[in-house]
Each structure stands twice: as structure tokens, then as C-alpha cells.
Amino acid sequence: xxxxxxxxxxxxxxxxxxVKELVQKAIDDGMGAETILKEGLxxxxxxxxxxxxxxxxYVPDVLIAARAMNAGSELLKPLLASSGVKxxxxxxxxxxxxxxxxxxxxxVRMMMEGKGLEVIDLGIDVSAEKFVETAIRENAQIIACxxxxxxxxxxxxxxxxxxxxxxxxxxxxxxxxxxxxxxxxAKQVGADIYTPDAASAADExxxxxxx
Ligand code: B1M
Numbered sequence: 001x002x003x004x005x006x007x008x009x010x011x012x013x014x015x016x017x018x019v020k021e022l023v024q025k026a027i028d029d030g031m032g033a034e035t036i037l038k039e040g041l042x043x044x045x046x047x048x049x050x051x052x053x054x055x056x057x058y059v060p061d062v063l064i065a066a067r068a069m070n071a072g073s074e075l076l077k078p079l080l081a082s083s084g085v086k087x088x089x090x091x092x093x094x095x096x097x098x099x100x101x102x103x104x105x106x107x108v109r110m111m112m113e114g115k116g117l118e119v120i121d122l123g124i125d126v127s128a129e130k131f132v133e134t135a136i137r138e139n140a141q142i143i144a145c146x147x148x149x150x151x152x153x154x155x156x157x158x159x160x161x162x163x164x165x166x167x168x169x170x171x172x173x174x175x176x177x178x179x180x181x182x183x184x185x186a187k188q189v190g191a192d193i194y195t196p197d198a199a200s201a202a203d204e205x206x207x208x209x210x211x
Pocket of ligand 1: 046048052063067100102176197199
């Protein structure tokens with residue numbers, strides 16, 4: 001079995017320690033960080049997602065797979081971060097209220113930090129008020145919201161409304177993303193930028209900060 005398949009398989013089985021060792025071995029063997037991320041870690045997470053949908057695995061299985069995913073991707077962070085020109089700018093990032101999914105958000109943070117942006121990661125289940133208060137206090141240029149559930153994606157509207165209420169809407173760029181979020185949803189809620197993945201989120205954040 002290839003090392004990437006071993007990473008995927010052990011991630012599905014929730015073996016965080018083995019996943020870490022395999023990711024380190026793949027790095028030491030000279031494999032690219034994006035290949036390890038996409039063809040090893042995200043491959044395994046994708047399979048777990050499909051099984052979760054079909055009720056073939058349950059929340060605890062998914063949780064331990066998620067821990068293995070985060071353990072593996074932490075090792076990739078310095079490698080994903082070592083690319084190209086450094087930008088300046090401050091981003092307030094979080095997963096919206098009621099939503100506990102953080103793997104995609106963590107990737108967005110890694111990619112943005114890799115481009116030189118300062119990211120204030122508020123974590124998961126972040127209220128609209130907390131996004132806005134932090135953006136004001138930190139004088140951030142961007143609020144970036146991640147949402148993974150069709151129920152919680154509507155929270156994005158509350159974050160934008162809170163920014164309007166606080167009088168900072170025209171000073172902030174709103175970036176949104178997450179599996180159920182689309183370009184047309186972004187238009188509907190009045191967000192400025194939708195991106196389908198973490199790498200393009202980082203690219204767009206750099207552009208927004210250079211304006
Ligand atoms: Co959840 N879950 N989950 N889950 N979970 C999904 C999302 C689901 C699609 C599974 C399914 O049924 N097929 C489904 C949502 C259905 C829907 O709403 N349409 C679902 C459900 C129903 C639930 C619960 C309700 C289950 C339950 O309790 N019965 C529950 C809700 C808890 C809550 O949040 N209140 C729940 C719980 C969990 C766990 C806690 C067990 C765990 C999360 C652990 C963690 O994150 N630490 C979990 C997981 C892991 C998943 C799946 C399997 C994987 C998600 C993931 O991390 N993918 C997921 C199924 C799936 O997606 N196939 C599922 C990998 C990650 C890299 O992708 O986050 O999409 P993603 O990020 C992508 C892009 O979306 C984008 O960049 C990344 C790629 O580069 N992106 C952005 C993300 N944020 C961005 C922000 C941006 C730009 C791009 O700009 C700001």
C-alpha cells in the first residue's frame with residue numbers, strides 16, 4: 001500500500017499517532033505538502049464523510065478521524081506556510097454559532113498564515129457579536145466565516161447584520177465558505193467573497209488586504 005493510502009486508511013481508523021508518524025515519513029521522503037494533504041488526509045476524511053452520510057460510521061468515529069486529520073495537518077503547517085511573497089493584513093476567522101466543525105477553518109487559517117496574514121482564530125461556535133467586537137478591537141480588514149451545516153450557514157447573515165449595526169460594514173471585507181455555502185448564497189446574504197477551498201480563500205484575502 002502506498003504511504004498516502006496508509007495515511008488515508010489510518011485516518012479513517014482514527015489512529016492519530018500513526019497518521020502523524022506517516023505524515024512525517026512522507027515529508028522526510030520529500031513528498032509535497034499539498035499532495036500529502038489532498039491525497040492522504042483529505043482522501044481519508046472524504047471516505048469518512050461518505051460513510052457518515054450512509055450511517056456506516058457514527059459521530060465518535062468521525063470525531064477520532066477528525067483528531068487524526070488535525071494531528072497530521074499540523075505537521076504540514078510550516079511547509080504550506082513557506083510559500084512566496086508575504087502579505088500584510090489582519091483576518092478574524094471562526095466557525096459560526098451552533099457549528100462545531102473546524103477542519104476546513106483550520107486549513108483556511110494555515111493557508112492565510114502561509115501568505116503572511118495575521119489570523120485571529122476565534123475557534124468554533126462563534127457568535128455574531130464576537131466576530132464583530134474582535135474585528136473592531138483588532139482593527140481587522142477581513143471577517144472570515146466558515147459554516148458546515150445547512151442550518152448554521154444562515155448565521156452568516158447575523159454576522160453581517162451585526163457589522164451593519166456596529167457601523168463597520170463598509171470597512172470590513174466579508175469572506176465566507178464551507179461545504180454548503182455557494183456563490184449565490186454569498187450574494188443573497190451580502191458577503192463580499194465566497195471561495196470553495198482554503199487555498200483560494202488565502203489568495204482572495206491577500207487581494208482584499210492589498211486594496
Ligand atoms: Co458533521 N456533518 N455533523 N461532524 N461532518 C457534515 C458536514 C455532513 C455533510 C455529514 C453528512 O451527513 N454527510 C452533515 C451536514 C449536513 C448538512 O447540513 N447539509 C453533518 C452533520 C449532519 C453533523 C451533525 C448534525 C451530526 C449529528 O450530530 N447527528 C453534527 C453537528 C454538530 C454541530 O456542528 N453542531 C456533526 C458533527 C460532526 C463531528 C463533531 C463529529 C465532526 C467535526 C469534527 C471537527 O470538525 N473537529 C464532523 C465531521 C468531521 C463531518 C464531515 C464528515 C467532514 C467535515 C470536514 O471536516 N471535511 C462532514 C461530511 C463531509 O463534509 N463530507 C460532516 C474536511 C474539510 C477540509 O472540508 O470543512 O468542507 P470542509 O472545508 C473545505 C471547504 O468547505 C472550504 O475549505 C476546505 C477545503 O480546502 N472551507 C472554506 C471551509 N471553510 C471555509 C471558509 C472560507 C473559505 C473556504 O472562507 C472564510
